Amino acid sequence: MPESQFAIVDRALKGQATAEDLSRVQANFEQWVRLDFAGDEALALAYSVKALAAACAADWATLSERHRSAHIWLFTLLCPDKSRVDQAALAYLSWIDHDLAASAEIVLELRGE
Numbered sequence: 001m002p003e004s005q006f007a008i009v010d011r012a013l014k015g016q017a018t019a020e021d022l023s024r025v026q027a028n029f030e031q032w033v034r035l036d037f038a039g040d041e042a043l044a045l046a047y048s049v050k051a052l053a054a055a056c057a058a059d060w061a062t063l064s065e066r067h068r069s070a071h072i073w074l075f076t077l078l079c080p081d082k083s084r085v086d087q088a089a090l091a092y093l094s095w096i097d098h099d100l101a102a103s104a105e106i107v108l109e110l111r112g113e
Contacts, residue, residue, distance in 0.1 A: 005077070005079045006095075008021050008025050008028075009025060009077050009078055012025065012110070013074075013110065025077055028079055029076065029077055032079035036079075036082040044076060048072055048075050048076050048080070048085065048089075050085075051085040051086050051088065051089035052068075052075055052089050052092070054086065055086070055089035055090050056093065056100065059100055063101070067100065067108075068104075070104040070107035070108050070113075071100065071103070071104055071107070073107065073111070074103075075088075075092050078092065
């Protein structure tokens with residue numbers, strides 16, 4: 001059974017990913033957009049933003065644009081199932097321990113921003 005996208009992304013966030021892991025994340029992301037959103041990356045992003053904003057509630061509005069962008073990037077890398085994107089956003093919040101600012105900073109640092 002192939003390793004889950006979540007496990008690979010989690011390893012990447014911890015700085016433990018290999019080049020092969022990063023290639024797999026990218027390939028899985030591209031497949032997710034192609035299969036779940038008919039290749040429309042903007043639609044995939046729209047679903048993700050809506051789900052994250054709803055899950056974060058008022059906290060979403062307090063985030064800077066950079067922090068929101070970091071969360072959107074990370075959440076979409078997890079390739080949440082289109083039919084369960086709202087539940088995936090809630091699980092994402094648990095995964096980052098509901099610490100939106102700190103987790104966004106980790107993502108930005110990993111991305112070299």
